[in-house]
Structure formats: C-alpha cells, structure tokens
Amino acid sequence: MERDIIIIGGGPGGLSTALHLARNFPELTPRILILEKALYPRPKLCAGGLVIDAEIILQRLGLDVDEVPHVDADQIHFDFETKGLNIRVPKRHALRVIRRDEFDHWLAKKAGARGIEIREGVTVKNIIPYQDYVTVETDQVDFQARVVVGGDGSNGVTRRCIFPKAPIHTARVLEILTPLRGRGDSNQSNPLAPKEIATLPASPVARNTCAGTQCRCDIRQKEAAYFDFFPVTTNIAGYVWDFPTQVNGEMMRCWGIYDTNMLANEKRPQLKEPLSKEMARFGYELEKYEIKGHPIRCFSPENQMSVPRVLFVGDAAGADPLLGEGISIALGYGALAAREIGEAFRYNEFSFNGYKRRVLRNALGQALIARWIVAQIVYSFKWKWFQILVWRIMKPMTVLIAWIFILNWGRRMQGTVNRAL
C-alpha cells in the first residue's frame, strides 16, 4: 500500500508531528498515516510530569490539557539530601502531572478528530529507505511511503533499522506507584514527612474520578513534586523523584529513580537501593510495591536525526539527558519535524539535509544542548560539597540558569515553527 507520510508510533512525538502537519499544512492531513502497535488507552511507563513548555505547545495547537485528568503540583523542590531550592511559578502550578494512558489517548482522539488516520494494533517490523520511497514492513501489510517519521520511542525499531551501529545513550529509570500514606504502609513513623504530605487528609480520594476526555478534572490539592540528587555521590548520575499523581481518580504518589548512566564505569549501588532509602523515609517499603523499569534514549550532540526520507522525533531523536524529561521535548520535536515535512512536499525535496542543524538552532535544540552541558557538570562533579553548592548555596544562580537556558523554550520556539524555512 502507498501512503505519503507514515508516522511510526502514536506517542507525544508522533502525534505532535501529525497535529502540527494538520495545522500548518492542512492539505497534507489526508496523506498522513500513524501506525501504532498498541491499542489506546495503552500503558506507558512515565511519571507524567508536564512542564510549562508542553502546555504552551498544546495550547498553540488549540488543545486544552485541562480536559485530561491531572494533579497540579504548586511547587517543585530540587534538593540534595532533603534540602535545596523550591520553585513556584506565580499564579499557576509549577508542574502538572498526568497519566500517560489517559494523556496519549486524549491526544490520539484529538488527532483523529482533525482527520488524521491512526491504525492501532499494527507493529512495524522493518524500515528500508530507497531513493524514491521508504518501505515499511509491518505484522500486517507492507507500505511504501514518501516520508517516514520515527516516533517509536526509546526502544524503537526505526532507529535500529536506520542507524544499527550508532552509539546509544540511554538512561535507566525505575518507577513505583504507591497509595498516599494512610493506606498500605501507614503504620510506620514518618519523621521527615514534608508539610504538604503531612497536611493531606489521611485517605484522600480525588473528587473527579472521570477519565473521560471532556471532563475538567478538579484534583487540585496543594501538592509538591520532589527531586533529590543525593544518589549522585554514589555514582548514580541522576536523582530520586516523588510526584503527586492520580490513578482512576484516586490520589497516589509516583516514585522513581533516574540514572543517566554517565558514571556507568564507576562502582554503583543497585538502582533500587537509593529509591528504597528515600521511600523508607516516608514510611513506604519498596518491596511491597510493583517496580517497573524502562530506558530513556537521551539527547547527545552526536545523535543522528535523519537520513533522506526518514526523520526522528521524541525519544527516538533524544530526550533531555539532565532530568529524563521527554513529553514536552517530544511535542517540540513534532513541531519541527512537521515544518521539515511540509517544506519537503512544497519543494519536492526529501533529503532532510540539515534537519538536525535546524533542531539544534531552534529554542528546543538550545535547551537540549544546555541540559546536556549541565548534566555533564552536575553529574561529573559528584562530590557532596559540589551538590550542596549547586542545590543549596547557589540557589538564585541555579534558578536563573534554569529559567533562561533550560525552561521556557516552548514560548521561544513559537515564531520558528510557523515560519517557512
């Protein structure tokens, strides 16, 4: 079968590419086909933290993320051994936390409503680019496409087929969902419980239990999200997190540990050890909960992002190496890939030469480079005194650097995604 644009993977990267194409090049909408191996709502291991840049991109697409069940954290703590800096954003939440099954399903429905065809339950097996077309082999039918977008995530087949020998930079990540205290391990003491947790009702149930796409979720309890970089001193180049979340309307906590693997040659404890330590501080026993792991393919300046007729977006191109944040990044890549594809059809030129250069020059690419540099510094200087300096002593400087170089790229990319090349 022939199709002009085949997008492999219906996560934020693939769906954002399609939605931006439909918005900026509407004549291409009926020529897009998304192939998604799962059926929505499909599980996706992810803490679901949406930063402001994700919300800006969705807003620009005319989408209201308030429709997705969520919990808003009014502050984010970046700590080293429980103390550090605290970020609030005036008059809005600091972090919105969604569940990925619900968020991606919602986004897919929005794409469908805008005339984009999504075939669920189709697994792509092989991708072979030729001069005039690309063959996409699936477990069902085979396709010939003029352009293919690899949006199939960190373990995607597209990268494996196109760059089988390219170096891989992957972070390892573990995640656990727990009920709030008051359930499960509630009999344990909690001497270090933060104020936010301590003041929550013993067994709160979110008011809105509707997972439908039209409802406005009203789970707005005062909550905080925590990142603690204490594992860095043990050669784990990352942090432990603890976010508020909701599952089917019930308030939960999402815990996890992220390790860029930058210190993989050093002696390190097992990944779950620091996570277990952090959870124990709040009275949770890690062993009592299901623990899940998944890699994140990280951005590095040497990552390749295209060959003629094939482009990569999202984790397949490279997520944020500093925090492993990838939802907003995937949405951002989608905007840039759509611009490339629109221009390719306009000029009938499909080499995608310079796609990576244009990504790196864009506000998204600048933020990725900044995060890559900061990750090299923060995780290489793993001594306690340095971490204390960054997260506790140099607070204003750290916040300023984050504000200028790391966040707010979504607003800055606005002009470029609408403009022709």
Ligand SMILES: Cc1cc2nc3c(=O)[nH]c(=O)nc-3n(C[C@H](O)[C@H](O)[C@H](O)COP(=O)(O)OP(=O)(O)OC[C@H]3O[C@@H](n4cnc5c(N)ncnc54)[C@H](O)[C@@H]3O)c2cc1C
């Ligand atoms: C434990 C964990 C916690 C995280 N927490 C956060 C967080 O709090 N905030 C944040 O911003 N990011 C977080 N991330 C990163 C984030 O999940 C990813 O960066 C993001 O999902 C990337 O989106 P994507 O569209 O590139 O890929 P994905 O979301 O992985 O989507 C890829 C899609 O492709 C489909 N697919 C794969 N292979 C095939 C195939 N062969 N054929 C057809 N379809 C295929 C998959 O089913 C999937 O739907 C986390 C990641 C992990 C592992």
